Amino acid sequence: MEGEPEVNVFKHEEDFVSFLKSSIAREMAIVVLGLCSVDYRGRAQSRLGEGIHVVLVKSDGAVLVHGPEGYEPINYQPKTTSLTVFRDGEKIVLRAVRTRPYEELKIIFTKIYSAIAFKTHFRPEFIMYGREEDLRRAVVRNPALVEEGLRVVEIERKVRPGFIDLLCVDKEGKLVVIEFKREEAGISAVRQLYEYVKALSSELGRPVRGILAAPRISRDARSLLTTLGLEYRRLDLRKCMRYMTITGLEKFIRK
């Protein structure tokens, strides 16, 4: 690992307010196990009664409240505009406010069992050993991984030069050919996509968009792509993985 990580463990003799404040000021991620209740107000209002919860406050302001069961958080706020901490009698309040749309999450702690803050500049690499077919499967389940509003039309459509990975329709009704690469896309991927787009467009007699979907693209490939009027969308492999493993959605794909 490059660079030394910073880790601050909360000692019970410390003041929890100062611990939170200094950790937030230094943009550290914070993990608290505490007895707390949660008030939310935004589009609606809710209150989570007092219980033992794991509170995660990330360095980018994302806040999650987890209970002892289930993989989904009980409460969460993906983005926070401001985080404030204050004392309210015996209680300590962490207030996460998001301004657009207005949402306020108030976590009211009455007891802290453990708290720790950490910061690291190192971002571990995530490698997926899937096949292109797996990426396509993920996108079939959730086309928004490539573009909002896409609908899947056909898988492996035969055109003159070969098989199109995925054929979709965008939200404006235009046909979109998608070519997947599971690693860095190079010149040959761009050529391949261009062949498919050209073939399909002439077969149907109407314009067709071409998207190269891959985790990375080489500089040469990117430049050729632009020249040919094609598009690149970065595939987030972590997100794709999630759609490969969510099996409850399996039935939808077959439709």
Add this chain to the structure above:
Amino acid sequence: MEGEPEVNVFKHEEDFVSFLKSSIAREMAIVVLGLCSVDYRGRAQSRLGEGIHVVLVKSDGAVLVHGPEGYEPINYQPKTTSLTVFRDGEKIVLRAVRTRPYEELKIIFTKIYSAIAFKTHFRPEFIMYGREEDLRRAVVRNPALVEEGLRVVEIERKVRPGFIDLLCVDKEGKLVVIEFKREEAGISAVRQLYEYVKALSSELGRPVRGILAAPRISRDARSLLTTLGLEYRRLDLRKCMRYMTITGLEKFIRK
């Protein structure tokens, strides 16, 4: 809070293997801040390189790996069939296996900064102060909150006795009238739904399903509901809340 919670803080002089094993054996939820890498194999394979991660192992076997940023976990497994812990040289491995479908998540720890396990039988109450309109809005965004395969047809359709909260079509093409209650649904809610179903069914000359969607239903109401051939679906308020606050979906509703 009823009953005393159990909380075990990991002391560095302890053996991390025994700490994990005993916490798992007692079905405690575990929070670890550690330096670890993650291997996944299932439908695809992935490897998350070594970094500081927050690992949550819930009492029901759900496993989450969170990084310092973002509200989404980097890796997760919603359900686990078996959790095993073993030493591999200097490293400590937590292996979470799910059998159907086969998925294996291996978390390989090389350093532990903090670990804590907790157990509580108390389940805090979650109260939502939303309006029925908010529940409806959540269901419009995600009709699966009421039933898989529902499609929204009309909001507040006027029938003779009043306004139908939500009119949908189920996956077999049948019309479904949905009536929302934000608290316990009573006899009057059932009567109201029945009036709507009767009116719409006679207006259109075809059978219509009626669903009462509420967090709870009284015993009397449930019995009347069955008699009248209507259905009840428990609305999970926490899940609804999430759909009320996901604003990226806003544009879809207006379609």
